[in-house]
Amino acid sequence: METLKIGNVSLTWLSGGVTNLDGGAMFGVVPKGLWSRKYPCNEKNQIELSTDPILIQMNGKNLLIESGIGKGKLTEKQLRNYGVTKESEVEGSLEKLGLTPDKIDYVLMTHLHFDHACGLTKLEDGNYVSTFPNAKIITSQVEWDEMRNPNIRSKNTYWKENWEAIEQQVLPFTEKWSLGPISMYHTGGHSDGHSILVIEDGGETVIHMADLMATHAHQNVLWVMAYDDYPMDSITAKQKWLPFALEKNAWFTFYHDAYYRAVKWGEDNQIVESIKKQS
16 A cells, blocks of 8 residues: 655555446547546546545544445446446455544545445445444535535536435635644635645645545646536636645655656656556
């Protein structure tokens, strides 16, 4: 498991699953001739995407960024359509670190699409129960409201199986939520309630742009997904937060990237430092 440490904060990537989605959808209006140079695809035009939560450990607390794609929750059709080649192994990852799901204090959800939120619940004796029963689950109020009352477009990704069992654990916020060196900011864009995370400690910075920058290949401000509900809001948020992070020489961390866990970019937009995902 790969780890990044800044100040007194440790980040470790867990094994949360693997999907393979259409590259054209993941890069929107960007021509394949451009995006495929940065992120390869298979013969079906699919690109590999991890769904790997990040465990944050600080001040005796255990926090997760996202929850993984879950295990045993998707139908055969869903597994096929989403190109799932591996389901979640989060519990096994935690065990290797001497932890169990009940030791997670917070789960920080940038948004609640199924590929981020399926790991929040699991099946036990035919019923869905909370995977992290002692955790406070943090997400924006806008996201939480849409999760429970999706519109005609979003109902395909906001599922009751992922929220009914954890409803009492959710603590929604409006514009910003903070705990020590960690802050979540509501940005909108990919979803109306989408948020990002910023961690600042020991003179160093981590920024987790979530699905505003799903992979290292989405660094260009204009490269946003066809999946984005509000693409202009995604672009506006990237215009705001990219300069902030680059000025601070921040680490950019990823949930979906199949090749990099984290990168730093130089002034010429070249990767100058990285933590690569180990196969």
